[in-house]
Amino acid sequence: MTAPTLTPAARPTAPAALRAEHLSRIYPSGDGQVQALAPFTHTFPPGLTAVVGPSGSGKSTLLNLLAGFDTPTTGHVLIGDTDLTALDEAARADVRLAHYGFVFQNHNLVSILTAQENVEFPLTLAGMPPRERQARARELLAQVGLEQRGGHLPSQLSGGEAQRVAIARALARDPGILLADEPTGNLDTRTGERILTLLQQSAGAGRTVVLITHDPDIAALADQRLHVRDGVVTPD
Ligand SMILES: Nc1ncnc2c1ncn2[C@@H]1O[C@H](COP(=O)(O)OP(=O)(O)OP(=O)(O)O)[C@@H](O)[C@H]1O
Secondary structure: OOOOOOOOOOOOOOOEEEOOOOOOEEEEEEOOOEEEEEEEEEEEEOEEEEEOOOOOOHHHHHHHHHHHHOOOOOOEEEEEOOHHHOHHHHHHHHHHHHHEEEEOOOOOOOOOOOOHHHHHHHHHHHOOOHHHHHHHHHHHHHHHOOOOHHOOOOHHOHHHHHHHHHHHHHHOOOOOEEEEOOOOOOOOOHHHHHHHHHHHHHHHHEEEEEEOOOOOHHOOOOOEEEEOOOEEEEEO
């Protein structure tokens, strides 16, 4: 099978600049505390940024803060002119829907929905009419090479196929920012490379893609790398 390609239809209309300013996170730990992320300032450029580092170094902490899933101890996350950290949860959820797509290690597809329905789901939430969203979901599944699998449930898909559906779903609303937490972690090398190709194409379409990976070979293919060690983030 030839490698799937993402067409211009999957491009975000207005890429949003993602910036961390003096972002840090301290968690309570027993009687003391752990600095999961030391103060970190960085503008994420459009393209693919790999976040690498040993287990427990702070990678997920950083991603959760960038997504607004967690509240920083200090600092801000800026999406263009919007300060995500200054918003309440409802407003953060709106910003996430408008600007972010997410891909997780365990694809997080809804088990009782078909691949097609999973991709349609965010479009349903956005109020897109049925015919339009069905066509959009079909197009996205074709772009990830799964036009024949729309009627399959997640349990009827391989791990790599399910992850491709998850990418199609993440791209459904043309987000400017795609955050991916170990999306290749459960996959064999070849399947992982195929997922990486899709992420690279997403990034090539003008998105800001941030990818957590343990795999140095995958990190080497990113446009830039952030190395995390004991909560300290250092660019290449
Ligand atoms: N909710 C929390 N409460 C307390 N400590 C936490 C919490 N989340 C993370 N930590 C701690 O913060 C540090 C960084 O954790 P984090 O999950 O960000 O690492 P990671 O690099 O993503 O690890 P892995 O690669 O194993 O997923 C660790 O010491 C972890 O135990």
